[in-house]
Amino acid sequence: MNTIILTGRLTRDPELKFGQSGKAYSRFTLAVDRPFSKDGEADFINCVAFGKTAELIGEYLRKGRKAGVVGRLQMNKYEANGEKRYSYDVIVESMEFLEPKNGYNDHQGSSYSAPEPEYTRPKSNPVEDRIVNDMPEEDDEFPF
Numbered sequence: 001m002n003t004i005i006l007t008g009r010l011t012r013d014p015e016l017k018f019g020q021s022g023k024a025y026s027r028f029t030l031a032v033d034r035p036f037s038k039d040g041e042a043d044f045i046n047c048v049a050f051g052k053t054a055e056l057i058g059e060y061l062r063k064g065r066k067a068g069v070v071g072r073l074q075m076n077k078y079e080a081n082g083e084k085r086y087s088y089d090v091i092v093e094s095m096e097f098l099e100p101k102n103g104y105n106d107h108q109g110s111s112y113s114a115p116e117p118e119y120t121r122p123k124s125n126p127v128e129d130r131i132v133n134d135m136p137e138e139d140d141e142f143p144f
Contacts, residue, residue, distance in 0.1 A: 002072040004090050007098065008032035009066050011044060016058025026054035030069065049092035057095065066098040
């Protein structure tokens with residue numbers, strides 16, 4: 001199983017580009033705080049999204065905004081100056097905006113509700129489908 005769940009802030013504005021086939025892709029880096037770090041240390045994790053998810057990220061996310069990402073880790077091999085190198089990216093399968101578009105509520109007490117962002121869900125996950133399908137049917141016998 002290869003599943004990554006991250007919550008962090010963008011370190012810079014995402015790069016939205018389109019491949020030769022016209023499919024959108026977006027690269028961005030999330031700063032994810034290390035748990036129990038007294039010095040406020042963070043890990044900087046490279047992420048790549050494709051399709052509609054990439055377009056939403058490119059349109060709505062900016063440097064400093066908080067986002068939640070679900071994806072998988074992918075290792076990339078390449079050669080530079082005759083030397084083999086490796087890099088790791090999180091391939092985004094779904095994401096969530098964790099702050100309203102304009103940041104926090106204003107100072108006069110009225111609240112701002114951001115429009116519901118489109119949430120993309122992975123097409124099919126056989127393990128998740130099996131877990132959901134194996135759950136017992138609800139029983140009206142219990143009051144909770």
